[in-house]
Amino acid sequence: MEGEEAFLNLKKPQALNIDIGTKVYLTIEGVSFNVSSIFVGLLDDEYVIITLPQKYKTVQTKLYPGNKMIVKYLYNGSLYAFQAAIIEIITRPIRAIAIEYPKIVQNQDLRVVRRNNVAIPGRVEFKSHALQVVVFDVSRHGCCFRFQETRKSKVAFKENDTLKIYCLLPGVSNELSAMASIRNIRREDATLSIGVEFFQVNNQFISPLTEFIASIGG
Structure with missing residues (x-):
């Protein structure tokens, strides 16, 4: 407490x-x-x-x-x-x-609430690529995700690139999606971690995300 x-x-x-x-x-x-x-x-x-x-x-x-x-x-x-x-x-x-x-x-x-450590299954669409990722850090304004790079999944991400991210929050039946801009990229061995900022979000995205953040103590 x-x-x-x-x-x-x-x-x-x-x-x-x-x-x-x-x-x-x-x-x-x-x-x-x-x-x-x-x-x-x-x-x-x-x-x-x-x-x-x-x-x-x-x-x-x-x-x-x-x-x-x-x-x-x-x-x-x-x-x-x-x-x-x-x-x-x-x-x-x-x-x-x-x-x-x-x-x-x-x-x-909630615009100034700290980000929250989570483990949410997700996927990313970037240009012609489709990647399975794990979202591990999330707020109302952005998130961080990671994935294991392989020869098939090697992608040339750059800061300010735009992508679409999907995730399935616990307790939410439908997959949520939002456009996002890449803000930082970090590579550790074969793991790539990317931080993004959401944009063009609507109420169907932000309302369940806000409830989820509140439910985990954000």
């Missing part, structure tokens, strides 16, 4: 701007992975209601009154976060969790 708590000090407090039905991402004290839930409603200055998280059975023992969690969610292109303690687990008339109404809500513009 230490890294998550550091995030809470990045910005001045903001209001709790959130719509009913918004997906929220929970970092629960004593749990080593994030889970997701849905915002149901609130009573100002008293409590917030969220649904029981996905993978409920795997975190059930940590969902007890007094245990703390960090709640993150997206609103108008920014990532918001607050810390709260669990008040009660509700079983009737709905299955949900009541948590404290936050005293402080912080936000961070």
Whole structure:
């Protein structure tokens, strides 16, 4: 939780701007992975209601009154976060969790969020070449990918060249694609690592990418 708590000090407090039905991402004290839930409603200055998280059975023992969690969610292109303690687990008339109404809500513009280490299968189209790659570093504005060079896959990449990159994010059924410009190239033995900047992106690309970044703690 230490890294998550550091995030809470990045910005001045903001209001709790959130719509009913918004997906929220929970970092629960004593749990080593994030889970997701849905915002149901609130009573100002008293409590917030969220649904029981996905993978409920795997975190059930940590969902007890007094245990703390960090709640993150997206609103108008920014990532918001607050810390709260669990008040009660509700079983009737709905299955949900009541948590404290936050005293402080912080936000961070995702345009300045650090890149995130990942391992996402992808492919690249460059001129007449089609390459299978692994995306290992990603943000809203760009990514880095790598692949093993062979005689058949040897390609003369140069900075500022344009390519099209495709990737399949976990939990997203359709492959995402975007045009990108090469910003840096690094070769280590037979492995080529390339950093690119996205351009001509649309909402069908940026929305699932933003949700994915938020879900992994970006």
